[in-house]
Amino acid sequence: xxxxxxxxxxxxxxxxxxxxxxxxxxxxxxxxxxxxxxxxxxxxxxxxxxxxxxxxxxxxxxxxxxxxxxxxxxxxxxxxxxxxxxxxxxxxxxxxxxxxxxxxxxxxxxxxxxxxxxxxxxxxxxxxxxxxxxxxxxxxxxxxxxxxxxxxxxxxxxxxxxxxxxxxxxxxxxxxxxxxxxxxxxxxxxxxxxxxxxxxxxxxxxxxxxxxx
Numbered sequence: 001x002x003x004x005x006x007x008x009x010x011x012x013x014x015x016x017x018x019x020x021x022x023x024x025x026x027x028x029x030x031x032x033x034x035x036x037x038x039x040x041x042x043x044x045x046x047x048x049x050x051x052x053x054x055x056x057x058x059x060x061x062x063x064x065x066x067x068x069x070x071x072x073x074x075x076x077x078x079x080x081x082x083x084x085x086x087x088x089x090x091x092x093x094x095x096x097x098x099x100x101x102x103x104x105x106x107x108x109x110x111x112x113x114x115x116x117x118x119x120x121x122x123x124x125x126x127x128x129x130x131x132x133x134x135x136x137x138x139x140x141x142x143x144x145x146x147x148x149x150x151x152x153x154x155x156x157x158x159x160x161x162x163x164x165x166x167x168x169x170x171x172x173x174x175x176x177x178x179x180x181x182x183x184x185x186x187x188x189x190x191x192x193x194x195x196x197x198x199x200x201x202x203x204x205x206x207x208x209x210x211x212x213x
Contacts, residue, residue: 128161
């Protein structure tokens with residue numbers, strides 16, 4: 001099926017994407033991996049280079065925000081911008097998204113963290129952000145997540161919240177089940193006063209590990 005874009009006057013192939021394919025494309029687009037994305041579209045969907053690049057030019061990087069005019073008025077996937085008429089793929093964000101990462105960031109209480117190889121006063125540490133796209137895009141795919149039961153990304157932590165840490169997010173049974181169903185993971189984050197320590201911090205190696213429910 002092809003969609004006509006009123007803005008650029010081009011025809012765009014509307015791909016029948018599986019959830020896994022959507023996730024692959026979303027991660028590659030977020031990481032600006034244009035060559036890898038082009039290769040995937042050509043190989044997986046038997047497209048030519050021009051067709052692949054036309055799709056890429058209509059893949060908005062941020063859900064809800066038009067790839068052309070940047071108006072934040074898009075609703076639903078495979079949609080036309082009501083402001084400029086441009087066609088947008090507007091793929092939904094995966095459950096491991098900005099909203100989840102923000103909640104996890106706010107939930108990190110280092111006074112209740114298990115410490116490794118450090119004498120730092122980590123009670124004064126705070127987190128100033130968690131990257132919502134993993135360092136290894138393949139680790140976000142459910143098959144890999146089911147095997148490894150973890151995602152590796154990065155976070156900004158420290159006295160000023162600016163030191164870059166490798167962050168390992170380990171999934172429990174509840175979070176794995178919710179991820180598989182496409183449900184929010186926010187209620188899988190332990191409470192800050194949880195008696196069971198769910199944060200392991202290694203300041204010297206700049207690593208942090210958290211365990212979801």
